Each structure stands twice: as C-alpha cells, then as structure tokens.
Amino acid sequence: MSLASEPSAGAAGLNESQREAVLAAFAGVLDASGIIGGGSPDAARYLHDWTGDYGGAALAVLRPATVEQVQAVVRLCGEHGVAIVPQGGNTGLVAGAISDGARPAVIVSLERLNRIRRIDAANFTLQADAGVVLQTLKDAAEAENMLFPLALGAQGSCQIGGNVATNAGGINVLRYGMTRDLVLGLEVVLPDGSLWQGMTGLRKDNRGYNLKQLLIGSEGTLGVITGVEVKLFPRPANIETAYLGARSFAEAMALFGLARRVCSDLLTAFEVIGGECIPLAVLSNPATRVPLADEWPVHIVMELACSAAIDGRALLETLLAEAFEAGLLGDGAIAQSRAQAQAFWAIREDLVEGQARRGMHVRTDLSVRLSDVPRLIDQARAYVAADWPGWLPIAYGHAGDGNIHFNVMPPLGLAPERIREEGRRLLQGLYAVARDLGGSFSAEHGVGRSRRDVFLAGLAPNQRAAVRALKAAFDPQGIMNPGCLVPPVTNLDQ
Amino acid sequence: MSLASEPSAGAAGLNESQREAVLAAFAGVLDASGIIGGGSPDAARYLHDWTGDYGGAALAVLRPATVEQVQAVVRLCGEHGVAIVPQGGNTGLVAGAISDGARPAVIVSLERLNRIRRIDAANFTLQADAGVVLQTLKDAAEAENMLFPLALGAQGSCQIGGNVATNAGGINVLRYGMTRDLVLGLEVVLPDGSLWQGMTGLRKDNRGYNLKQLLIGSEGTLGVITGVEVKLFPRPANIETAYLGARSFAEAMALFGLARRVCSDLLTAFEVIGGECIPLAVLSNPATRVPLADEWPVHIVMELACSAAIDGRALLETLLAEAFEAGLLGDGAIAQSRAQAQAFWAIREDLVEGQARRGMHVRTDLSVRLSDVPRLIDQARAYVAADWPGWLPIAYGHAGDGNIHFNVMPPLGLAPERIREEGRRLLQGLYAVARDLGGSFSAEHGVGRSRRDVFLAGLAPNQRAAVRALKAAFDPQGIMNPGCLVPPVTNLDQ
Incomplete structure (x- = not known):
C-alpha cells in the first residue's frame, strides 16, 4: 500500500449528506476553532508528516480543548464509523499520526489540551x-x-x-x-x-x-x-562533558562498560559517532572543530550529571586515566566550560542536520545487545560495501543503549525515484542484519505505518495473534488510528 | 469464598477414569520425579502457602524439567480441562500460587527449570x-x-x-x-x-x-x-549505611527529598520504622540496641551505594550536616563497619520477625504518593484509635517508594477466630484510607486470591471490562491460575 498517495476528499465511503451530518455532529460538541475542514489550507500541516513523504486526507482536523470534548468526539466517531488519528506535535518518523485517506477519518490534535x-x-x-x-x-x-x-x-x-x-x-x-x-x-x-x-x-x-x-x-x-x-x-548541579576518540566500536563499548563502573551509573549520555560522519557535521557547520589531535575511527560524546556534593570532573578524570591505562582510549578532552560542552554536542547535532542537507537517504533506528554493537556495524558496513557500491554508510547513535542509527547515503546524482526504490531494498538488508543478531528494527521510533510490514513479518504466529487480540479487545470497531501498527480493519471485515 | 477450605481430592468434576487418564497423559510427558500425586505427603508443601492460611488440593504437583515439558503439560491441561497453577518458591503473600480445590487442577512447579x-x-x-x-x-x-x-x-x-x-x-x-x-x-x-x-x-x-x-x-x-x-x-564498591532518628514522618519525607538531591540518586534504600516497632525488634532479638541517644518517633535506615571513585561516606556526612542545619533530623549514626551496618539492618529485619512471634495480625502493603505518606499514617492511626480500641498499629516500610506496611496487632488474648473476623473488617478500613488518598491496597504483594475482591471492587466499569477482555484474549478456556486476580471461569460459564 502506498502511503504517499494523493489526497482524496478524506471522506471515502461517505456521501455528501453523511459527511455533512458528521461535521454537524462535531460542531455540536466543539467550538468553531475546534474544527478545521479537511480541505482548508489550515489543515495542511496536520495532514502530512514533517518529512512530507507521508500523508493523505481527512474529513476534518478536530482540536478539542477539554477531556470531555475528546470523549464526545470519540463517541461521535464510533457512532458514524469515522476513524480517529490522534496527533501530538506531528514530529514522528514512522507515519503514525497521519490519515491515508483510505476511509473517512479525522485527525484529533491534542494541541489545545495544553495545561x-x-x-x-x-x-x-x-x-x-x-x-x-x-x-x-x-x-x-x-x-x-x-x-x-x-x-x-x-x-x-x-x-x-x-x-x-x-x-x-x-x-x-x-x-x-x-x-x-x-x-x-x-x-x-x-x-x-x-x-x-x-x-x-x-x-x-x-x-x-x-x-x-x-x-x-x-x-x-x-x-x-x-x-x-x-x-x-x-536537577543535577554539575554536568560534565567529554569528547573522546577510540580506535574501534569494540573499544568504545569496552570503555562504556568501564564508565558505568567508575561513574556509578551517573552517566547521562554515551553517544558514538563514526569518523565518517564528521564531514556531514562540517557540511552543516563549516566552523566545526573536532577537539581531538588526530583522526579517529570512532568519536564519543559522554556526559555525566551529579549533585554539587560529588566532584564530577574528578570522576571523569579518573575514568579517562583508567581508560588510557587499559588501552581503551586514543584521545580525549573534557569540556572546560558550558560553551565548550555545547560545541562538543554541536558536532553530534550538526551531523544529523548535515545528512538532511546532503539529501534523501536511508534511515534506520536499529538496536542490538550492547555486546553486539560492534558486530552490527561491521556486518552492516560489509553488506553495504558488497551489495550497494557507491552508497555511503554512516553510523552514529545511542551506543550506551545498543541503539545505532545506521544510515546510508545514496551516490550523488542518483534520481529520487531510484533512491526511494533502491533504498527500500537496501533497508530490508539492514533489517536482516539486525534481526539475525536478535536485534530490533525499531529501537525508539516505533512502527507506525511505514514499518508495519516489517513489524508483522517479524512476528511469530502466537505473537501476531496476541497483537490482533489486544487490538480487537480494545477497539472492536477498528476506529483508532487504523493502519498504524496493525492492518486496518473495517466493520465489514469483522 | 473461603480459601482455607479443607483439601478435597483435587479432582473435583473428574470421575475416577478421567482422573486416571489425565495422570497417565502427564506420565507420558514427564519422568517419574516430575509427578507427585496430589494425595502424597510430598505434595503437602506445594498445596498450602507458607502462612498455612491458604491452600487446598490438586490432582498432582507437576515438576517439568524442560521448557518443552512445560509446553506439553499446558497442552494436556487444555485438552483435559485441567487448571494450571504455576508455582515458584511459594513465598507469595496473597495466595496466588495455590489451588483452592474447587476444580481439577495441577500445581506446575518450576523448581527443576533452574539453570x-x-x-x-x-x-x-x-x-x-x-x-x-x-x-x-x-x-x-x-x-x-x-x-x-x-x-x-x-x-x-x-x-x-x-x-x-x-x-x-x-x-x-x-x-x-x-x-x-x-x-x-x-x-x-x-x-x-x-x-x-x-x-x-x-x-x-x-x-x-x-x-x-x-x-x-x-x-x-x-x-x-x-x-x-x-x-x-x-557491583557497588562502597556501601554506606546510616541509622537516623526523626521527629515525624513528615520530617522523614522531607529528609528523603533532600537526600535524593544531595546524593545524586545514589541512595539504594530509605526505610522508615515507627518508634512503636522497636519493641517488636526487641521481642525477636533481646540484644537489639538502637544506635540513637534518645527515643524518636521515627527511625530511618538509609543506604547509599557507589563506585570506588566516589566518597560515599563524605556524601552521607554532607547530607546529614545539611539535614541538621535544615532542622530535618534529630539524631543519626553512620555505620563505621560492615558489622555495624548489619546491626542497623537487623533492627529492620527483626521487627518483622517480632511481629510474627507476637502472633496473628493484620498486614498491609499500602502505597500512596510520597507527599501523602505522613497523611496515610496519621489517618490510619486515627482510624484504628477511634474504631479499634486495644488494637496496636505499627508502621514501617519503603518510604522512599511511598510504600508503607501499616500493620495492626490484635489485643493480646483475643481468640484466633475473632482476630480473623475482626481483622478482615479492620483491613477494609485501612484500604479505604489508602483509597481515599488515591493510593493502592497493593504496592508490591499483588492481588492473588486473597485480595481479589478488593481489587475488583476498586475497578471502574471500563477497567473491569479491560481486565476481563485481556484474560479472555489470552486464556479463553480459563485454565491459567483460575480464581487468581479475576474470578474463575469454567468452560460452562462461557
């Protein structure tokens, strides 16, 4: 199913008088600013996700201002067989908060429930x-x-x-x-x-x-x-930030184990950045300066937060001394000021911005055991090198959680439609690498609509049955965010 | 329903030939040491909970040694309509792992699955x-x-x-x-x-x-x-333990808030003991010595664990200095040795033992917001004082989690049957105090069979429907631990 289909009237399956009856019913429970017609220009920002890749149409965008109004809207949708797509800030990455226009639906934005x-x-x-x-x-x-x-x-x-x-x-x-x-x-x-x-x-x-x-x-x-x-x-009184260089992801993960021990789990972040990502940070911000003397295959941004009664700086220094001693670290710097800490973090943030600037690319959100992080990256790189000549893999992410964004940039100049088509196939291979390591295709972004197929394909029969049973137990009419996570059902299907 | 009923044959509803057929089927998938007949003396310790208050009978106690054997046993139970009561160490406090003998059932002990x-x-x-x-x-x-x-x-x-x-x-x-x-x-x-x-x-x-x-x-x-x-x-390198005296539970909770801040959430325990509990510790261990100069209404055992790179002792000293300064603390001692720390903890452990020694009593496992802990204890004490003259309330527990064991000792000499009967009514009043504060009757012990009624009574209609729907979705035959958490259903009920 293509989710990037052209907007329909957003009222598929309803005739004009049904459509008017439904809208009149909503108008009975919401004030004027609580309803935006699906065809209004004001509705546009609710109808597509932020990437622009996914979207469709809806009968209306509803903006209830109280919990009671949400209840009334949901009841009316049940009565009229209209689907409900709840929407927060619409910043998700898996098309979980949009309507595909395949059946009559409303977007229910929570933005006015904001106390x-x-x-x-x-x-x-x-x-x-x-x-x-x-x-x-x-x-x-x-x-x-x-x-x-x-x-x-x-x-x-x-x-x-x-x-x-x-x-x-x-x-x-x-x-x-x-x-x-x-x-x-x-x-x-x-x-x-x-x-x-x-x-x-x-x-x-x-x-x-x-x-x-x-x-x-x-x-x-x-x-x-x-x-x-x-x-x-x-609220932590002291935040200490370090920027480190390591020879490999294996070394970075060993360092992480040591850091947990030495720092008593006061670490708040342990982010890794493959050296290949640095040019993307520079692309976004030409003033980028990496605080390491040499080039390193793996960069680490590490942060620790503690109360005033603990000397966080001394703790980081102890860790770095032990890590050098153990041969786990190439080079490193501890931020001497808040500004310097922000400059360290800017590298991590700018590389993400740089990716977007370079153009369309394949994005993942994989997770594996911490012990498998080096293997994941090695195997994914080997896969891209062998099967996708000219494509450029980059790896960065929340290594302390086993969560790696292993993304792949297409060859420069490849036509968008070929990037889309080939990217979809490439992605399946990356999912397979994670799956074969007992990992997940979705560490933190969810399933939504764009990953529903890989989600369902990965379930054992008893898991699939449990998912269906839960959905049916809570939502027998299938009106809640149909098509997200589980295939849409309609009253007719039941 | 009385759960303390006399053991039946554990095969209610099965005639002799059905009973034999079921046992033969189990013998086909388990070795000889995997089956203990329900009437065997060896079965006794599986058939009653450790209090002896709850129990019944079972067709057999099954002891599968592999996951495949568990699967085979569960399948056979489904085919024969025999209920399954999974049992671990049988140390629960809410009669969740026993069969009441009301229908054919087996205890499935996991004790041989122990790798x-x-x-x-x-x-x-x-x-x-x-x-x-x-x-x-x-x-x-x-x-x-x-x-x-x-x-x-x-x-x-x-x-x-x-x-x-x-x-x-x-x-x-x-x-x-x-x-x-x-x-x-x-x-x-x-x-x-x-x-x-x-x-x-x-x-x-x-x-x-x-x-x-x-x-x-x-x-x-x-x-x-x-x-x-x-x-x-x-594994923490340093563990530091303090024993403190406070003027009130309100003061103890304020101290806890300060301790979280000063110690960067490195606290591992924050236990409170009402001063009225100390005689119970002494009853259990006459050598008990409270490490405080005076008598205090509230005692606190606090523990902090950290790596070698953090000076845990200094952290505790900083906390105690700030607490004295803020007027939040009466008296306190930091353990100077592991033996002294164990002596602090022994007071907390001995009081529980002393309770049991004094005899039957009303036990609770209430939780409320941290901000409501003092109110919970005040109101529960007022309730007992007003409505239950001669009964002696004691309060202790995991105050840092908002979890208080507010227990009540009957007047000495009260007959056991009166303790049971009056205790049941007294308990309802304690549950009501917690409920009216938005609290829970079960912080950590669960629902099981002994608290099923209060559990169900506290659910709103849509919550009750959700509980039933989940149970039905997973266990349509109602063979898994029937009567625990939800009322038992049989095939005939459906």
Whole structure:
C-alpha cells in the first residue's frame, strides 16, 4: 500500500449528506476553532508528516480543548464509523499520526489540551495535559529546580502525549530510561469514549494487569491519551562533558562498560559517532572543530550529571586515566566550560542536520545487545560495501543503549525515484542484519505505518495473534488510528 | 469464598477414569520425579502457602524439567480441562500460587527449570530459567562482579520466575526499580501451549504493543513464565549505611527529598520504622540496641551505594550536616563497619520477625504518593484509635517508594477466630484510607486470591471490562491460575 498517495476528499465511503451530518455532529460538541475542514489550507500541516513523504486526507482536523470534548468526539466517531488519528506535535518518523485517506477519518490534535495540571514536588512528579509541548514541560520542572529528563531533537514541538504514545527515547535513556519508565499515571479516552482513569502518582502499584504499560507505546491504536503524570528528578548541579576518540566500536563499548563502573551509573549520555560522519557535521557547520589531535575511527560524546556534593570532573578524570591505562582510549578532552560542552554536542547535532542537507537517504533506528554493537556495524558496513557500491554508510547513535542509527547515503546524482526504490531494498538488508543478531528494527521510533510490514513479518504466529487480540479487545470497531501498527480493519471485515 | 477450605481430592468434576487418564497423559510427558500425586505427603508443601492460611488440593504437583515439558503439560491441561497453577518458591503473600480445590487442577512447579543460561557481561544482562532461586541468581551476578539488585526477605527461596510473575519489589526499588524495570527478556508458555519467545537482551525495543509488560505481574493468569533475561548493574564498591532518628514522618519525607538531591540518586534504600516497632525488634532479638541517644518517633535506615571513585561516606556526612542545619533530623549514626551496618539492618529485619512471634495480625502493603505518606499514617492511626480500641498499629516500610506496611496487632488474648473476623473488617478500613488518598491496597504483594475482591471492587466499569477482555484474549478456556486476580471461569460459564 502506498502511503504517499494523493489526497482524496478524506471522506471515502461517505456521501455528501453523511459527511455533512458528521461535521454537524462535531460542531455540536466543539467550538468553531475546534474544527478545521479537511480541505482548508489550515489543515495542511496536520495532514502530512514533517518529512512530507507521508500523508493523505481527512474529513476534518478536530482540536478539542477539554477531556470531555475528546470523549464526545470519540463517541461521535464510533457512532458514524469515522476513524480517529490522534496527533501530538506531528514530529514522528514512522507515519503514525497521519490519515491515508483510505476511509473517512479525522485527525484529533491534542494541541489545545495544553495545561500543566500540577507539580507535586514532594512526590517528584508533574501532571500535565497530553498536548503540553515537551520543552514546556521540561521548563516547568526546571522552574521547581527539578529535571524531566526526556530529551529529543524535536522537544521544541513534540508533545508529551505523543512521547508517551510512541514511547519516545532520546539521548538520556541511559540514565533515566525510555518514556515508558518515566510515566507513573495515565488518563486515556478509550475507543468507546469512556475515560480510563489511571492518573496516579504512585511509584509502586501492583493492582493487576498493567494496562498503563500496554497503552504506552501503542501509538494511538488503543485510545487517545489525554493526560499523564511523569516522574521528575533532582536537577543535577554539575554536568560534565567529554569528547573522546577510540580506535574501534569494540573499544568504545569496552570503555562504556568501564564508565558505568567508575561513574556509578551517573552517566547521562554515551553517544558514538563514526569518523565518517564528521564531514556531514562540517557540511552543516563549516566552523566545526573536532577537539581531538588526530583522526579517529570512532568519536564519543559522554556526559555525566551529579549533585554539587560529588566532584564530577574528578570522576571523569579518573575514568579517562583508567581508560588510557587499559588501552581503551586514543584521545580525549573534557569540556572546560558550558560553551565548550555545547560545541562538543554541536558536532553530534550538526551531523544529523548535515545528512538532511546532503539529501534523501536511508534511515534506520536499529538496536542490538550492547555486546553486539560492534558486530552490527561491521556486518552492516560489509553488506553495504558488497551489495550497494557507491552508497555511503554512516553510523552514529545511542551506543550506551545498543541503539545505532545506521544510515546510508545514496551516490550523488542518483534520481529520487531510484533512491526511494533502491533504498527500500537496501533497508530490508539492514533489517536482516539486525534481526539475525536478535536485534530490533525499531529501537525508539516505533512502527507506525511505514514499518508495519516489517513489524508483522517479524512476528511469530502466537505473537501476531496476541497483537490482533489486544487490538480487537480494545477497539472492536477498528476506529483508532487504523493502519498504524496493525492492518486496518473495517466493520465489514469483522 | 473461603480459601482455607479443607483439601478435597483435587479432582473435583473428574470421575475416577478421567482422573486416571489425565495422570497417565502427564506420565507420558514427564519422568517419574516430575509427578507427585496430589494425595502424597510430598505434595503437602506445594498445596498450602507458607502462612498455612491458604491452600487446598490438586490432582498432582507437576515438576517439568524442560521448557518443552512445560509446553506439553499446558497442552494436556487444555485438552483435559485441567487448571494450571504455576508455582515458584511459594513465598507469595496473597495466595496466588495455590489451588483452592474447587476444580481439577495441577500445581506446575518450576523448581527443576533452574539453570543460569548465560551471562552477557558486556550487555550487563543475565539469562536464566524461571525456577532459579533469586539468591542463586544474585550470587551468579556477583561472581562476575555485577549486581542483580532485587532484594527481598524471601530471596533464599523465591524464584526469579515468581518474582517476574508478581512484579516483586523489596528494599532496593528506590534506586533500581521493581522487577518490571529489571526485565529485558521473557519466555512464556501461553495457555495454548505455544511458546511466546520474547527472550531479548535489548534495552530499547519499540516494536508494537509491549506484551512483556502485560505478562509481568500477571500472576500466572496469562501464561507460565519459563525464562527471563534481567539487567545487571556494576557491583557497588562502597556501601554506606546510616541509622537516623526523626521527629515525624513528615520530617522523614522531607529528609528523603533532600537526600535524593544531595546524593545524586545514589541512595539504594530509605526505610522508615515507627518508634512503636522497636519493641517488636526487641521481642525477636533481646540484644537489639538502637544506635540513637534518645527515643524518636521515627527511625530511618538509609543506604547509599557507589563506585570506588566516589566518597560515599563524605556524601552521607554532607547530607546529614545539611539535614541538621535544615532542622530535618534529630539524631543519626553512620555505620563505621560492615558489622555495624548489619546491626542497623537487623533492627529492620527483626521487627518483622517480632511481629510474627507476637502472633496473628493484620498486614498491609499500602502505597500512596510520597507527599501523602505522613497523611496515610496519621489517618490510619486515627482510624484504628477511634474504631479499634486495644488494637496496636505499627508502621514501617519503603518510604522512599511511598510504600508503607501499616500493620495492626490484635489485643493480646483475643481468640484466633475473632482476630480473623475482626481483622478482615479492620483491613477494609485501612484500604479505604489508602483509597481515599488515591493510593493502592497493593504496592508490591499483588492481588492473588486473597485480595481479589478488593481489587475488583476498586475497578471502574471500563477497567473491569479491560481486565476481563485481556484474560479472555489470552486464556479463553480459563485454565491459567483460575480464581487468581479475576474470578474463575469454567468452560460452562462461557
């Protein structure tokens, strides 16, 4: 199924009078600014993902301003057989929050549900509406001298509800976990319009099946998240950053093991950058200066955060001394100022920007055991070298989590349609490398629509049956984000 | 329903020839030492829980020695309509691993599935069969200079599979999380006998619905766990322990907030002990000496663990100095030796032993927000004082997790049947106090059979429907641990 199909009317299967009846029903529960017609120019930014590669059409974009309005909208959709695509900041990478226009659907944007509800400082928690922008939530925590550690490139526009629906990762997973690990409470409108009230701030709660964990990461296919209560942490007083050069990924991973030990798991980030990525950082920012004396096959950006009562600098120095002693490190620098730390991080950020600037490319989000990270990169490089002459692989990512973005740049000048077609085949080979190592094709980006086929193909029959049974148990009508994660079902299919 | 009913033949609903046919079928897939007849004296220890309060009868106790044998047993049970009660170390507190004898059932003990499968040191993980005793697993990690942090009173006999099935907690949750947070991979025999293969060592894996998290804590009602892969941590080089006196639980919780900050979340335990518990420690161990100069309403045992590169002692001293300065602390001592640290911990352990020695009592496992811990204790004490004259409340527990064991001793000399009957009513009042604070009646012990009624009563209609739908989706025949968590269903009910 092509997801990049031309927008239809977004009301496939509805005749004009049905369409009008549905819109009138929405108008009965939402104010004027709560409804944007699917054909309006204002709707455009909700109808395609940020890459522009995926999108379609919808009957309307609905912007409920209260939880009750979300419930009313979901009930109306159930009555009229209209599909619901929940949408946060629309920053996802797997086409999970768009409508493909194949059936009557509405986008339900959570952006007007955007209040911080409560900070409970003594409980180290914060309650928020689902539509609160991640950065806003982080700022609210910081204002209380607390930290909400989720940190992603999109944090200025993604929303906490979307982070929870997709179980977002990012650069601080190492220390603080995925979004899944940060959520204590959840409030969700189920496909029947009822409110699932799990808005608890409890750290320990063993009351039966953990529905919360099932809903987290379910990508809007089981319900619409309307509120969350997240864990906060003491805001670190000291942050120390190092930029290191290593001879190989194997050496980098051995260094990581040592770093966990020496630093008592106070590391907040351990990012690797293949030396081949540096020209991309330079492409994005010609002023890039790598703080290493020589060229190294692998660069590492490492960060440690601690309280004022711990000497973080001394800790990093101890680590580097032990690493040099053990022959695990080529060269390295500890940032002497916040500005220098930012310059270290800029290399990691600029290479991503540089990739986009160079043009279309094959992107992955693979994960393997930490012990298999060097093998993953070796095997993926060997595969590209053997089967895809002229294509340029680059490897970087969250090595401390076993999560590598192994991306591949097409030969310069290759026509876009050939990049797309060949890239799809190349991608399958990379997925196979990860799969054969017992790895995952999706460490943190999810499944959505663009990876649904590889997801389903990788499931054993009893796993596939469990996925279907869960979807059917929660959403028997198949109206929640149809086509995302599981193939769409319609009433007629049942 | 009384669970403490007399043992029946354990084959209710089967006639003699059916019973023989079933046992013959089991004999076809298990060796002789894999089957213990339900009437044999050897079966007794599997048929009742360790309190002796709960138990019943079973057709047989089955002891499969391989995963394939577990699958074969589960398939046979499905064919013959025999219920399966998975059992680990049988150390649970909520009657989750016993058969009530109301229908034909077998206990499936995992004790012969007891191999450590693999330690992947570079991945900081360990793979084990479900029947490995927790202490054995901890020892195996320690032999590699690693730590498996789950720590419970029953660790010498409970099994890792049971820990996962019940999402066990314990004293180190503060730093390392519940069992749920420690499990990367899971291998489960589903009720149809198929093997659900989720034995991954991945730290990040966003492939669809998180079935692993649904299975964790499902108390054997959705399948039989046969293998797990758990996270390991660097083994701390320094462990520092303090014993403190505080004027109130409010002060203790404020101290906890300060401790998180000052110690950079390196705390591994923050246990509170109401001053009223000390006589129970003395009852168990007359040599008990509290390391505080005066009597204090609240005692705290706090522990911090770190690498050799961090001065843990200095960190604790900084914390105590800041706490005294802020008026948050009455008195305190830092252990000067491992022996002294053990003496501090002995007080916490002995009070539990002393409770048992004093005799039957009402036990709880409540959790609330950290900010509500003082309120919980105040309100529960007020309730007991007002409504239960002569009963003696004691409060202790994992305050850093908001988890308080608020227990109540009956007046001395009260007849056992009156303790049981009045205790049941008293308990409802304690549950109500926690519930009204948005808390949980089960922080870490689970639901099992003994708390099923309060569990179901606390669910909203859509939550109850979701619980039923999940159970039905995985176990349509209702053969997995019937009566645990959800009311039993039989084929006839459907």
